[in-house]
Amino acid sequence: MSRFFVRYKCYKNGCSTADQTWQQLQLHDYYVWVIFGGYLYVKSTWPITKRNALSYANVATKEDEQKNYQVAAENYLSAAEWLLRARKLVTNAEKKVRLLEAAERYIDRAEKIKNMLDNNENKKEGITKDDSDGNKKKPIAEDDSDGNKKSEQDDEVDPDRKKMMQRFAGSIITDPKVTFTDVVGLDQAKEALKEAVILPIKFPKLFTGNRRPWAGILLYGPPGTGKSYLAKAIATECKSTFISVSSADLLSKWLGESEKAVRFLFELARERKPAIVFIDEIDALCSSRSENESEASRRIKTEFLIQMQGIGNNNEGVLILAATNIPWVLDSAIRRRFEKRIYIPLPDASARLSMFKMRIGRNTPHTIKENEWKILSEKSENYSGADIAVVVREALLSPIRRLQQSTHFKRVKNPNAGGPDLWATCSPADPLAEELTLDKIEGDKLCEPPVTMNDMMAALSTQKATVGAKDLKQHEKFTDEYGQEGS
CATH class of the missing domain: 1.10.8.60 (Helicase, Ruva Protein; domain 3)
Structure with a gap:
């Protein structure tokens, strides 16, 4: 028992009972204890407290994503309560600050949800409110500073969706003014991209039934060989929506925000199809899964896999185009989602x-x-x-x-x-x-x-x-096993 508990002898320092010993230690709320053989055994409840906080936080994030806001708010508050308890158990000042910041974030989110729910309830009451004659009456739209009427629909927009729209507004590229003629060499890569992007848009009747265009294309090769340049050429040549993002646009320090960004990116592409989503440096997002990786990283990869080829997601009319300098670090499941893997070699x-x-x-x-x-x-x-x-x-x-x-x-x-x-x-x-x-x-x-x-x-x-012989050998080996030449 002493392996798991700190042992204190009863009647220590003049205390006549185990209860008095317990009070002297001042560990009432945060430790469990048991009397055995004349000794008081004390154990910290820190692991239980930490586990409860994480459990409530995970439930809150999941319910928040599914728009079950009432349940999410309750779990956010519970998670914050357990984090504040955990803060009292640690002695490290840096840990105390981190736990307090996390608790404040959860409380802040719970308050935002509560305000949003209250506003929605007030709107419903305003719409069904009776006038003096007993008739149903809608509230009059307010004028803004320019004299324009504010739409009720604008007020009812999900704040998270509005935030995401602002986040990806600069990622939609219209005309980079780079054409395939500006790209020197890489004839096979150009043909494969024309086959996957331009022809299905220009001749949709040719790509019906079992003859479907590629849904995912991975461009890989040494740095500086023109992978991103090719993507810009596609944006110019095709008449579809082109959304260009990098790992920095999708990753976030807030719990649950990264996978939410991945999901919104695919939803945006489906809404604006035909669309092309270009993800630069995809290895930063989807490297091989391991036991030592963080939960946040694992959840991003899972969300990415689901959105690319998950049950219930119709990605018809959406092409996922990605680029990487180190394709061998990609997770095998992610690699399989990219049906076409094209090697962009050094120029001859x-x-x-x-x-x-x-x-x-x-x-x-x-x-x-x-x-x-x-x-x-x-x-x-x-x-x-x-x-x-x-x-x-x-x-x-x-x-x-x-x-x-x-x-x-x-x-x-x-x-x-x-x-x-x-x-x-x-x-x-x-x-x-x-x-x-x-x-x-x-x-x-x-x-x-x-x-x-x-x-x-x-x-x-x-x-x-800047490219060494060792790097070239790795790319050639990957091409022999999984890819195809693009030059």
Whole structure:
């Protein structure tokens, strides 16, 4: 028995009875005790208190989600009561603060529910209230500050739904102005996405019966290969609602809010179908389940599974598109929901050549020859599209640095007819050279120096590839087991 209880000898410190010993310890409400063999055995009720608080909190959250507000409010208050009891049992100051904050949140939610129920009751009474002649009379809608009538229906909107609508308002993308022609390479990925998104919308008669479009597509591959860029291209090409979210939009520190956000996201997509839901970095939400994970994380994954392919959920007309850099950490059940898993690999030599040209731009002066573009593509093996963008940006800054260091400039003819002569950097030995610094030249009279091959090679030497051989092997292994090539 002493293994579970703290033992106190009866009649300790002059106490004549076990009851007096108990009173001296001042443990009336928070400990259980038993007398055995002349000793008083005392045990903390902290585990029971904690378990009761969690039990009431879980019931309250579930009833709140199902809109059984009266039951939810009662359980929120019970959970708060048990948390306040638990607070008296702990000695750690930080734990005391956390328990108090949790109790205050539950009390606050219970009060909000009570106010909402009271308001609804008042509205019902107002609608059925009799006038002096005994006729049923509806309350007159109030005017707002602009003189417009307030709708009764606006007042009856679920506050949680209104909050969620505001939360996802910025996630609905209309026109990102990125097309499939802007995406270099990835021909198989483009075809698969056209087959899943564009064709069913344009030719719905072709996709009936057993011929159904894909309901879930997972884009995976090393970082910087264009997964999110492809999603933007889909938003431009298709005429359906495009909702783009990340894990940060769905996760919340409040109990039950994260799974509520997941459920509302799918409800919003079903209401506005045909719709595409793009979830970036889905691995942050749906990694493999384990015994050590938190209850909140487990509930999010469960809700996600139910909404994607659960009983009673009709997702016809809704495509779930997700992207991840580490597909092997996804839960197996989540992976199965994505029927199409497309590998977005690093660009090949031909794609890298096109990326270098595209990043330089048509209006940027340069002296790079056609055969030198090929050299750049060969030297940049294992570089992603994002890596190439960084290399080109670094090279574009090199002429600016030369301008800052130049001490001599010369006048050159303006390429625009009728324009003033421009100042171009030159060697001090140039016969037309004038000793001058950049800060003494007017902005509209400076000749932009061209980007050279040396600038590009110098940038390549300083900006290394961000994807290692080990990462590539993991992606290739996952593709062999579960995916398909997208290039």
